[in-house]
Amino acid sequence: MSDSILQIRGLGKAFGGDWVLEGIDLDIRRGEFLTLLGPSGCGKTTLLRLIAGLETVSAGSLHLQGRDLTPIPAERRPVNTVFQSYALFPHLTVFENVAFGPRLQGVKGAELRRRVADALETVKLGELAARRPGQLSGGQQQRVAIARALVNQPLMLLLDEPLSALDYKLRKQMQLELKQLQRRLGITFVFVTHDQEEALSMSDRVAVMNAGRIEQLDTPRRVYEDPASLFVARFVGEANLLPARVLEQRPDGLSLELEGKPFEAARPQRFEPGGRVHLLLRPEDLDVWSPEELRRQPEYQARALAATVEEVIYKGAEVDLLVRLESGVQVAATAFFDEEDPTLEYQRGERVFVTWPAGWEVLLPFEDAS
Ligand SMILES: Nc1ncnc2c1ncn2[C@@H]1O[C@H](COP(=O)(O)OP(=O)(O)OP(=O)(O)O)[C@@H](O)[C@H]1O
Ligand SMILES: [Mg+2]
Structure with missing residues (x-):
């Protein structure tokens, strides 16, 4: 219960004078699948970017395993992000896309090959290592993006609407794959979506966000059956x-x-x-x-x-x-x-x-x- 990996206290973010995130208190638990769910513009991506170190904090604090994250630059945080757009290098092979991060950190030779092979195996892409992104389906490209994040062996994986570019059927299939992957690896996943069905079906807990705040943090079942507010009730399903x-x-x-x-x-x-x-x-x-x-x-x-x-x-x-x-x-x-x-x-x-x-x-x- 209290085995929290990331403690977020009073976290806020302002752009210019506008607060887009305010008073975020959140304990993320080790190994959980936590989803940030909310309408467009409510601050989901901003919260992920603050955790990743891609934005500076305007108020409050973030502690990862007891250590203050604020002074640690993005590339040294044990956290990796999978973006909606995948952001793969089109001219590099699948292998080289995944090897890119570890190479930057000086990993090479047999160690590099082993780590990339492991990451590609994890997402069942071992056979396609020599292809380029343009020769892959949408779902396969998405798996390369996940392999690229996993190859760094992060403590936490942040996923910002990673499935939204996929068609309905593939999306359903990838939801299941992602959930199984998370269970198998035991890595903490922080997943962003504005699709309530996706949030309810994949998560251990859901944080429902509205206008820069968390309105309810609970299990999918409690969020659906016992919503804390009218906003939550209407956002997570059809409400009479x-x-x-x-x-x-x-x-x-x-x-x-x-x-x-x-x-x-x-x-x-x-x-x-x-x-x-x-x-x-x-x-x-x-x-x-x-x-x-x-x-x-x-x-x-x-x-x-x-x-x-x-x-x-x-x-x-x-x-x-x-x-x-x-x-x-x-x-x-x-x-x-x-x-x-x-x-x-x-x-x-x-x-x-x-x-x-x-x-x-x-x-x-x-x-x-x-
Ligand atoms: N760099 C920036 N400068 C100014 N305002 C920004 C910046 N980034 C985000 N915002 C604003 O902050 C608010 C929250 O944006 P954010 O991207 O976190 O929303 P979101 O919940 O991820 O939405 P979506 O579901 O559309 O991706 C929005 O009003 C947005 O316009
Ligand atoms: Mg967003």
Whole structure:
């Protein structure tokens, strides 16, 4: 748990007078796959560049294994970066691209050949050492870039959107390869993406960033299921937000008014009576029932919200529905086909009821969600 390799405290970066990164506190753990996730311009690349030493720090500190990193120049930090553009030398072979860094450090002869061969083997490119980048596919070029970073045997590998130039299928394949590589080598990976699915599927932990700050640092599962803010909730997946009013705060829960009906929320969060909250529900949390089906679900009847089906989108293994509640709020619901209920027939305009398992709602402070 406390085996942190890099301690970041109060880190900030200003360009001119503009702070683009502020108050970053982050402990990166040895051997973890940590992802920085956030929209364009939120400061992900800047944070990586500060760790790599490619930018100077404006505030705060960075300590790698207890040692202050600030006075150490980029080329002497035990950290390597894989950039989005790969930045391979087009006129050099794959071997020479990978050998470039170690050569600069004076490694040569049999030692150099062994290290380059190892790095190329790690990314399964041993056979292609004599080719030039122009003779490789996008995925192979990406693997050369990774080999070039690994050949220096870094403590940490920083990857700035390394997969964004690849098409969808290759990207999926490289996600799996990268994850397996990281597990096999046990090197700490700090990975940047603005693709939430990529972040959730690859990472041990995700730092969700917004406007130069970290809004939540957590496991993928907690970021998705228990987002700390409306921003995080909406950034990491599709979010239904149902406005509700707080009637009463009790030690073990809240009484709310939701869609004109009383609703009991089990979460012990504190909200002011009379104030407003948002209930967050993911599309897959919701069940959509016909009136006849609901009659067979007594435990849900009191809590069911009446709605009208507006859109039915067939997706093969699932059906996505857009339904409108009586208050006018539109919600998305995903229904999955299974053996017991293979029908899933819905018609546009059909009257239905929406429910979800007790306690699955997440309560968030009310914000203008537009
Ligand atoms: N050298 C620079 N000079 C001035 N402003 C900069 C510089 N580098 C970055 N910025 C600004 O800092 C902010 C954060 O940029 P950064 O590149 O870290 O974002 P990002 O999260 O990596 O975005 P993207 O997903 O688009 O790559 C942006 O507003 C950007 O314009
Ligand atoms: Mg960037």
